[in-house]
Amino acid sequence: MALILNIETATRNCSVSLAKDGKTLLCKEIAEQNFSHAEKLHVFIEEICNETGVALKDLNAVAVSQGPGSYTGLRIGVSAAKGFCYALSIPLIAVDTLLLLANKIQINEGIVIPMIDARRMEAYTAIYDFNYVKIRETKAEVIDAHSYQDVAEQIHLVGDGAMKFQSLLTDSKFHFYPDIEFPSAHEMSAVSYENYVKGDVVDVAYFEPFYLKDFVLNR
Missing domain, CATH: 3.30.420.40 (ATPase, nucleotide binding domain)
Incomplete structure (x- = not known):
């Protein structure tokens, strides 16, 4: 059995899911005009753990959407994923953001x-x-x-x-498809599990998001 926490923050959609053997147990997400990832991400993770009865220590891996996408959103998601992997000594899985969107x-x-x-x-x-x-x-x-x-x-x-x-x-x-705007952690469940089974993980210390374009500060 594999329990994987999936984090998708590459766009305005702040999305988190918990999956068991590739099947989503629970997904929480919100897409707001102003990015609320810093406020919502850890709240969603805590709520998912409480509602499913799964403790963080029970996780087998954490998966994160690697980009491309929002510089700020990717930094928030990857930083959180790395923190959990370091603390729990579990592998980090990186998933292509555009693949998640295609899978919708x-x-x-x-x-x-x-x-x-x-x-x-x-x-x-x-x-x-x-x-x-x-x-x-x-x-x-x-x-x-x-x-x-x-x-x-x-x-x-x-x-x-x-x-x-x-x-x-x-x-x-x-x-x-007007109803499909953003990638979601729900679609990450199957993809991250497939990577987990294949042993396709990344180095927690050296992994960086796939920004594709240089960061530009809005003025």
């Missing part, structure tokens, strides 16, 4: 392009086939009306970045 839909054909808003005319994107295998690397991509013209397949776009560019991507091959 199920398709039988075509491709999935998860998009996280990277401000201005950019989005953090990757491309996955219908089995969630990454077929194009993650990058910060400028989106315009000519994007993905060379793709003949049906394209399923998810995330807050996708909705931002819906007015530009008007070809019938594009499919949008």
Whole structure:
């Protein structure tokens, strides 16, 4: 049996789940306009432990969304995950944020392009086939009306970045999902367990989030 605490803070959605053998026991999350991760994250963790009766000492691993995404959100999530792993002497699992977002839909054909808003005319994107295998690397991509013209397949776009560019991507091959804005710790449950079984963990001391872009201070 494996109990894994999953932490997803790469976007405005502050999300935490507790999973047993890849199945979510309980998930708590909130997406607010102003980031509330510093206030909500540890509250959610405490509530989940209390409501499930699982103590932190019972955990077998902690998983964290590695990015790309918000610099501040990623720092908060990774710092918390590292702290638990150090204190409990358990492994740290890093999960691709865009993969989590892609996992929020199920398709039988075509491709999935998860998009996280990277401000201005950019989005953090990757491309996955219908089995969630990454077929194009993650990058910060400028989106315009000519994007993905060379793709003949049906394209399923998810995330807050996708909705931002819906007015530009008007070809019938594009499919949008307005209800799917952010990645969630709920989808982390299965992915983190798979990594745990394979022994795919990261070095707690040296792991850093995948920022993709340099931090820019808003003025």
